[in-house]
Amino acid sequence: MERKGGGKVWRSGETRFCTDIFAFAITLWELFTIxxxxxxxxxxxxxxKEKVMTGYRLPSPSDMPEPIVTMMRRCWDQDPSKRPTAKQAREYLEEVHQNFAIDRSTGNSTHTAVPSSRSSVLTTSSEASSISNRETTLSRDSVPKRRSASGSSAKMISKTGNYRRVSM
Incomplete structure (x- = not known):
């Protein structure tokens, strides 16, 4: 947690939900930086510690979709009171997920840049009007695929530490 906790942990030694949300933002960054x-x-x-406490944040990964960039930036706001709660973050991600549609005939996916303007979970009223006018199209190829070379099976490690082959 040392590198994920943010300034609040370093200033007071106290961990609270807002520090968990800061760590969640780092986890979002990690998911797109593997x-x-x-x-x-x-x-x-x-x-x-010095950089984070003075406002530095990791740069957004270039392939991170805009709604996730928005979430990440809100979650590591310098002011802990401006960070969303875990419930608000979950609701926002659920709305992002609902706005994500796959065209089954082409296999392409489309995604609205950020949830609709009726969502106030992470947007201010001025941001909501500009956000509702933007759209971004993402291809299915922009989502990393997790398949074995053969595409049919992969090695898994069991609880005992032994490898076993499973069908995909």
């Missing part, structure tokens, strides 16, 4: 060693990998812990 492979990586760890966030802020080239910095010593004191440098991470």
């Amino acid at each position: 492979p990586y060693t760890h966030p802020y990998s080239s910095w010593k812990a004191y440098k991470v």
